[in-house]
Amino acid sequence: MNNIDNKVLRIALPLILSNITIPLVGFVDNLVVGHLGSSIYIGAIGIGSIIISYILFSFGFIKSITTGQISQSSGSGNFQKLFSSLYQISFIALLISFLIIISRTYIIDTSLYLMEASSTVKDNSKIYLDYRIWSVPAIFLRDILIGYLIGIQKVRTAMVIVIFVNILNIILDFYFVYHLNMKIEGVAIASLIAEYSVIFFVFYIFYTDKLLKYFDLSDIFDWQTIKGKLVINFDMFIRSFILMTCFAYFVSKGASYGNITLAANTILLNFFFIYSYAIDGFAHASESLVGEAYGKKNKKDLRAAIFATGKFSLYLSIIFIFILATSSDFIIKIITNLDLVQLDANLYLKWLLSIFIFGTVAFWLDGVFIGLLFTKIMRNIMIVSGIFFIVFEQLILESNNEGLWISFLIFFIIRSILLSHSLYQGIRKNLYV
Numbered sequence: 298m299n300n301i302d303n304k305v306l307r308i309a310l311p312l313i314l315s316n317i318t319i320p321l322v323g324f325v326d327n328l329v330v331g332h333l334g335s336s337i338y339i340g341a342i343g344i345g346s347i348i349i350s351y352i353l354f355s356f357g358f359i360k361s362i363t364t365g366q367i368s369q370s371s372g373s374g375n376f377q378k379l380f381s382s383l384y385q386i387s388f389i390a391l392l393i394s395f396l397i398i399i400s401r402t403y404i405i406d407t408s409l410y411l412m413e414a415s416s417t418v419k420d421n422s423k424i425y426l427d428y429r430i431w432s433v434p435a436i437f438l439r440d441i442l443i444g445y446l447i448g449i450q451k452v453r454t455a456m457v458i459v460i461f462v463n464i465l466n467i468i469l470d471f472y473f474v475y476h477l478n479m480k481i482e483g484v485a486i487a488s489l490i491a492e493y494s495v496i497f498f499v500f501y502i503f504y505t506d507k508l509l510k511y512f513d514l515s516d517i518f519d520w521q522t523i524k525g526k527l528v529i530n531f532d533m534f535i536r537s538f539i540l541m542t543c544f545a546y547f548v549s550k551g552a553s554y555g556n557i558t559l560a561a562n563t564i565l566l567n568f569f570f571i572y573s574y575a576i577d578g579f580a581h582a583s584e585s586l587v588g589e590a591y592g593k594k595n596k597k598d599l600r601a602a603i604f605a606t607g608k609f610s611l612y613l614s615i616i617f618i619f620i621l622a623t624s625s626d627f628i629i630k631i632i633t634n635l636d637l638v639q640l641d642a643n644l645y646l647k648w649l650l651s652i653f654i655f656g657t658v659a660f661w662l663d664g665v666f667i668g669l670l671f672t673k674i675m676r677n678i679m680i681v682s683g684i685f686f687i688v689f690e691q692l693i694l695e696s697n698n699e700g701l702w703i704s705f706l707i708f709f710i711i712r713s714i715l716l717s718h719s720l721y722q723g724i725r726k727n728l729y730v
Contacts, residue, residue: 301601305582305609311456312447313578313613339633340556341421341481343563347548348408348422349429351541352397387441394434401430412549415556421481428485435492442499447581458498466491532672536679543686547705550690554698561641562698564632565649568625572617572653573660579610580664587668600724602668607661614657618650641698648702655706658713662720674719682711 397404405426409419439462446455466487473483544566551562586602621628629642666675686708694700 301586301598301605302609304586305579305602305605308447308450308452308585309578309582309606309609311452311578312581313575314456314460337415337417337421337556338480339560339563339638340415340418340552341425342484343548343559343566344409344412344418344552345422345425345429345481345485346563347545347566348405348412348426351408351545352404352430352433383441383445386444387438390437390441391434394437397433398431405430412545412552415552418552418556418559424481425485428482428489432489432492435495438499439492439495442495442502446502447585450585454502458495461498462491462494465494532676533667536672536676539679539683543683543705543708546687546690547701550701551698557635557637557641558698560633560635560638561645564629564638564642565645568621568628569649569652569656572614573656575617576610576613576657576660577664579606579613580660580667582606582609583661583664584668587665588670589668591669596727603665603720603724606664607658610657610661614653618653621646621653622650645698645702648699648706651706652709655709655713659709659716662713662716665720666716671723675716678712678715678719681715682708685711 405423409423409426412419412422439458443455443459446452446458469487469490470484473479473487477483479486548559548562548566552559583602583606586606587599590598590602625646626639626643629639633639663675666672686704689707690696690701690704694703
């Protein structure tokens with residue numbers, strides 16, 4: 298195994314291990330409510346989770362941009378720029394958090410109104426969201442901290458933080474739902490408490506890395522550099538917003554086909570999120586290594602990082618497809634004892650496995666382009682892919698759950714093809730060095 302392979306695995310494996318614990322929380326959420334005797338609870342968690350994810354993933358660029366900025370600054374040896382970037386991104390995240398919290402009632406009510414779910418599911422989702430939305434500032438803080446640690450390649454510390462927060466969440470899930478006999482609100486409060494535990498780690502890193510040493514108020518409020526970050530962030534916001542719009546549309550449309558279909562789609566989407574968070578380990582390795590090579594203007598290292606992270610992403614997707622293809626029935630039965638939900642979930646599993654193949658390419662190349670900070674390409678490709686998804690679902694395929702899954706697959710196929718073409722053109726024309 299060569300040096301670049303070792304570097305990729307040293308960054309990616311701890312992140313894969315820690316990242317899997319994030320959707321594992323969603324898996325446990327489904328498990329604890331999946332045995333409460335009604336598909337309504339699974340559907341309510343599905344609706345509530347996709348709405349909160351819509352908010353968080355729309356601003357999910359915060360972690361990625363932190364990693365991209367930090368890794369490029371680290372690669373070029375400009376540590377003053379590195380820390381001023383960290384503080385400026387924190388300031389932007391604080392402002393976004395404030396706006397979300399003061400607008401929370403409007404956000405929740407409007408989101409639920411747009412969802413095509415039953416009134417009972419919506420009522421339970423509102424209970425979940427009324428608690429869960431308060432965790433947004435803590436999650437942004439966690440994302441910046443993790444982005445910083447990945448950018449300077451302290452991935453083991455990042456792994457410990459993510460695993461701790463999510464294991465605490467899982468423990469509190471069982472305690473509140475089974476011991477205190479709480480239902481939806483127990484799941485939401487567990488997440489809220491766990492997310493704010495990251496504050497202890499922030500203080501620890503702030504002290505050990507002597508971040509106060511580089512604190513300069515004039516750098517933080519340098520509006521010229523903030524403007525540059527806002528342009529990059531806006532491109533990534535559009536990209537993330539469209540991605541989560543497609544996910545929200547998928548969940549809402551599935552909900553219109555009934556509570557059983559909504560519950561089945563929710564379970565399958567949790568499999569997808571486990572896979573996507575795992576593959577994100579190699580995407581983050583791409584962000585860090587590609588960003589570092591780009592900062593050094595080293596063409597050889599850049600190409601090696603791109604190839605190695607793509608290779609390992611493919612290997613991981615094959616492992617996931619094999620595991621799910623051979624044991625999905627057993628896992629679904631663990632999650633819920635509702636026969637109709639089990640039947641529906643197994644029926645549409647084949648489309649999810651197909652999405653794994655093309656999603657792998659898309660997630661890997663997302664990491665490459667974030668490392669390069671070529672955000673306009675990502676934005677434009679996401680716009681085109683989102684249009685294809687809606688057009689196929691609305692106008693070409695039949696209006697049923699199978700057509701919905703096929704349209705979702707087409708969304709990932711288009712993204713993979715266009716991102717691959719853009720990467721090929723960029724390498725051929727030497728645009729990246």
